[in-house]
Amino acid sequence: MTKHSMRGEKKMTIGETVSGGALTELSRWSNRVLEDRVHRTLYTDPAVFEEEIVKVFGGQSWVYLAHESQLPKPHSYLSVRMGQRPLLLTRDRNGALHGIFNRCSHRGATICRDEAGVAKSFQCPYHGWTFRNTGELVGAPWPEGYGMDFDKSQFGLRKVNRIETYRGFIFGTLSEDAPSVPDWLGPATTWLDYWIDRAPNGEVFVRSAAYRMGYRGNWKLAYDNAGDGYHPSFSHRSLLEMASRMGESKDMSYFGRTPDDGPMRSYSLGNGHSVIDQRPAHEGGFWVNQRPQPGRERLEEEIRAKYPERADELLDLCVGAQINLSIFPNLLIIGNQIQVIEPLAVNRTQLTWHATSIGGVPEEVNTVRMRTQEDFPAFGEPDDQANFEEVQRGLDVVEEEWILMNRGLGTGWQSAAEDGVISTAVTDELHMRSYYAEWIKRMGGAQA
Numbered sequence: 303m304t305k306h307s308m309r310g311e312k313k314m315t316i317g318e319t320v321s322g323g324a325l326t327e328l329s330r331w332s333n334r335v336l337e338d339r340v341h342r343t344l345y346t347d348p349a350v351f352e353e354e355i356v357k358v359f360g361g362q363s364w365v366y367l368a369h370e371s372q373l374p375k376p377h378s379y380l381s382v383r384m385g386q387r388p389l390l391l392t393r394d395r396n397g398a399l400h401g402i403f404n405r406c407s408h409r410g411a412t413i414c415r416d417e418a419g420v421a422k423s424f425q426c427p428y429h430g431w432t433f434r435n436t437g438e439l440v441g442a443p444w445p446e447g448y449g450m451d452f453d454k455s456q457f458g459l460r461k462v463n464r465i466e467t468y469r470g471f472i473f474g475t476l477s478e479d480a481p482s483v484p485d486w487l488g489p490a491t492t493w494l495d496y497w498i499d500r501a502p503n504g505e506v507f508v509r510s511a512a513y514r515m516g517y518r519g520n521w522k523l524a525y526d527n528a529g530d531g532y533h534p535s536f537s538h539r540s541l542l543e544m545a546s547r548m549g550e551s552k553d554m555s556y557f558g559r560t561p562d563d564g565p566m567r568s569y570s571l572g573n574g575h576s577v578i579d580q581r582p583a584h585e586g587g588f589w590v591n592q593r594p595q596p597g598r599e600r601l602e603e604e605i606r607a608k609y610p611e612r613a614d615e616l617l618d619l620c621v622g623a624q625i626n627l628s629i630f631p632n633l634l635i636i637g638n639q640i641q642v643i644e645p646l647a648v649n650r651t652q653l654t655w656h657a658t659s660i661g662g663v664p665e666e667v668n669t670v671r672m673r674t675q676e677d678f679p680a681f682g683e684p685d686d687q688a689n690f691e692e693v694q695r696g697l698d699v700v701e702e703e704w705i706l707m708n709r710g711l712g713t714g715w716q717s718a719a720e721d722g723v724i725s726t727a728v729t730d731e732l733h734m735r736s737y738y739a740e741w742i743k744r745m746g747g748a749q750a
């Protein structure tokens with residue numbers, strides 16, 4: 303990278319901005335994150351990726367792992383990933399959660415190759431070492447082959463240092479001194495609470511089958527996009543046009559009508575978290591603003607006939623919460639769905655959409671929820687993923703070094719509340735600037 307390549311301007315780095323002007327070198331990547339742009343190599347350099355796996359998906363970070371409803375009973379287990387690390391989430395006989403790395407302490411094989419199930423112990427398929435679902439080594443076959451000093455208690459499976467949940471959402475960290483999950487979520491808890499409390503009893507269930515998609519691009523492209531209110535009218539034009547051919551298209555079309563000064567807001571929530579609030583664009587309720595979805599008419603009729611008093615309220619629960627909440631680094635709440643970002647390589651990512659149902663409502667509501675949850679991942683997400691892959695391809699022009707995140711700078715759009723939350727227009731790229739401030743902190747290994 304040359305000075306010349308920065309087009310002659312001296313830009314402040316995010317580190318400088320965050321620390322109020324002091325020139326602090328927060329990480330060896332600091333000169334690649336400026337106030338208004340980031341360097342292409344953050345998306346293309348395997349050295350950056352390797353360090354992210356250690357520090358952003360490890361180190362001091364909390365990483366989203368799963369929802370408690372995916373481990374419904376004692377001895378349930380679920381195979382997930384923490385960054386790239388294969389991990390088994392388990393419940394012991396008392397229902398307590400454990401995160402044990404799916405990596406045999408003998409020669410490194412994964413000990414469990416199933417996605418989910420119920421098991422008190424796991425036997426490694428390679429040489430038969432057996433472990434409890436809490437990680438201890440129970441036994442190795444033919445123990446006479448080991449010396450007298452072989453101490454089983456030394457060869458349990460490595461565990462995630464801390465597992466904590468927030469209202470069903472399970473997070474893990476490798477740090478003993480990271481703050482508690484509610485402290486780290488901070489103002490994001492209010493938004494998560496809103497999303498959970500749409501269910502009359504606060505009961506959310508993740509469905510067993512997930513919608514899994516992979517793209518050939520860096521994981522941060524998904525995070526850049528999740529808080530981006532600038533792109534929908536362009537990226538999702540075919541979806542909006544198709545919907546308007548089928549009826550009056552309302553949902554998401556408002557992103558194009560009043561792009562910068564409309565009623566929707568974007569909030570930077572601290573610690574890299576952010577949210578887009580689409581609710582102000584939904585005059586008259588969520589249901590009436592939905593785009594048409596084939597096959598749901600009969601279900602609407604059924605709900606209106608069976609529950610005439612509560613029909614509007616129930617139908618609003620059928621469709622998304624109208625917020626896009628991004629919890630850094632890998633949890634995205636979109637509509638009624640939980641999306642998880644899994645980094646596979648510097649230019650490969652898996653995105654998994656988990657559909658949810660809720661308790662305390664008639665079953666018809668959950669049936670319609672499933673229909674509405676097929677809509678965006680099938681018709682909208684491919685637009686986004688095509689863009690992620692095309693950004694990754696565009697970044698192969700090595701001479702053009704910078705990715706901009708300057709929209710909203712110098713506009714006076716942003717205003718800060720007492721709790722530190724910054725509110726701005728939904729088309730501001732503040733969400734990127736905010737999470738890169740957190741990214742730089744993580745990559746420097748700074749204490750949270």
Ligand code: FES
Pocket residue numbers: 406407408409410411426427428429430431
């Ligand atoms: S690698 Fe697991 S028993 Fe050998």
Ligand SMILES: [Fe+2]
Pocket residue numbers: 527533534537538682686
């Ligand atoms: Fe999108």
